[in-house]
Amino acid sequence: MTAQVITVTSGKGGVGKTTAVANLANALAMDGKKVVCIDGDIGLRNLDVVMGLENRIVYDIVDVIEGRCKLKQAMIRDKHYPDMYLIPAAQTRDKNAVSPSDMVRICNDLRPDADFIIIDSPAGIERGFRNAIAAADRVLVVTNPEVSAVRDADRVVGILEAEEKGTPHLIINRLNASLVRNNDMLSAEDVLDLLGIQLIGIVPEDESVIIGSNRGAPVVTDGKSRAGLAFRNIAKRLQGQDVPFLDLDQQSGLWGAIQRLTGRK
Amino acid sequence: MNFFTRKKSASSAKERLQLVLVHDRTDLTPAQLEALKDDLIKAISNYIEIDPEAVQIGLERDGREQRLVADIPLRSVSRHRAG
Numbered sequence: 001m002t003a004q005v006i007t008v009t010s011g012k013g014g015v016g017k018t019t020a021v022a023n024l025a026n027a028l029a030m031d032g033k034k035v036v037c038i039d040g041d042i043g044l045r046n047l048d049v050v051m052g053l054e055n056r057i058v059y060d061i062v063d064v065i066e067g068r069c070k071l072k073q074a075m076i077r078d079k080h081y082p083d084m085y086l087i088p089a090a091q092t093r094d095k096n097a098v099s100p101s102d103m104v105r106i107c108n109d110l111r112p113d114a115d116f117i118i119i120d121s122p123a124g125i126e127r128g129f130r131n132a133i134a135a136a137d138r139v140l141v142v143t144n145p146e147v148s149a150v151r152d153a154d155r156v157v158g159i160l161e162a163e164e165k166g167t168p169h170l171i172i173n174r175l176n177a178s179l180v181r182n183n184d185m186l187s188a189e190d191v192l193d194l195l196g197i198q199l200i201g202i203v204p205e206d207e208s209v210i211i212g213s214n215r216g217a218p219v220v221t222d223g224k225s226r227a228g229l230a231f232r233n234i235a236k237r238l239q240g241q242d243v244p245f246l247d248l249d250q251q252s253g254l255w256g257a258i259q260r261l262t263g264r265k
Numbered sequence: 266m267n268f269f270t271r272k273k274s275a276s277s278a279k280e281r282l283q284l285v286l287v288h289d290r291t292d293l294t295p296a297q298l299e300a301l302k303d304d305l306i307k308a309i310s311n312y313i314e315i316d317p318e319a320v321q322i323g324l325e326r327d328g329r330e331q332r333l334v335a336d337i338p339l340r341s342v343s344r345h346r347a348g
Binding site for chain 1: 289
């Protein structure tokens with residue numbers, strides 16, 4: 001077993017990176033995969049609360065790096081999926097406590113015993129972001145169909161290309177189908193055309209995402225949620241399965257447009 | 266602007282982003298582009314007669330590729346035809 005390291009990033013804050021990490025990890029665990037999540041947002045940790053594991057933290061990633069505990073001791077086992085773990089960020093330190101080579105070393109230590117390692121990147125394009133992408137085999141860029149999020153996503157894609165991290169895949173999060181229908185929100189097709197990268201999923205705006213975060217039970221575990229279904233589909237695509245994109249009832253021709261865009265290198 | 270002719274906000278979002286992204290990606294300001302245009306006109310005028318007023322230069326994108334596109338009408342062509 002050698003894990004694939006996936007980093008989730010966005011440039012802009014608040015677009016749903018942490019929610020995406022928690023949901024993709026849960027969806028992969030539901031498919032029987034061994035998953036380790038790493039919160040890369042040193043000083044502003046949140047993945048623990050979104051995953052409902054905040055009361056179990058003893059050690060964090062900086063304790064591992066500075067030799068105060070073994071890697072295994074900082075891995076918090078999930079409540080529902082025994083093959084899913086979280087390595088939390090340190091809350092009282094800053095991003096300079098971790099270096100890109102620390103991240104590479106930790107991921108290399110984890111690789112033999114996991115299927116997926118998912119890293120939650122902090123917002124921005126500074127040190128924390130550099131740390132988060134250092135070990136990535138694959139990068140997912142999360143954006144919202146909104147001008148500032150798309151602009152920042154484009155910056156991040158440009159940096160990833162310059163760093164020869166390959167072309168990332170795009171998650172369009174919080175798409176509101178009725179606004180798109182009224183032509184008052186950028187469509188998935190518009191965002192893909194602007195960014196020029198491959199799509200891996202469109203997640204509809206869905207109140208149950210907040211409800212899931214409130215409870216520390218990511219929305220993928222809710223069988224009725226549309227957003228949950230979208231995340232489960234992305235998890236399948238990460239495993240190499242060919243899953244059709246959800247029909248979000250948008251403008252006609254969207255489906256064809258997505259296929260054209262994603263088929264283009 | 267009434268209800269029927271009002272441009273929907275998604276269209277202006279896309280148009281504005283198209284421009285912003287081109288300049289973000291190339292790190293070239295509109296003023297620098299104008300200076301480039303003037304230099305280009307000077308250089309080309311050393312070899313062939315052009316109409317400086319009609320020259321158009323702009324940045325276009327196709328996926329993640331950027332392209333500098335110039336349209337430079339030649340002055341001599343129409344004169345030859347007329348003569």
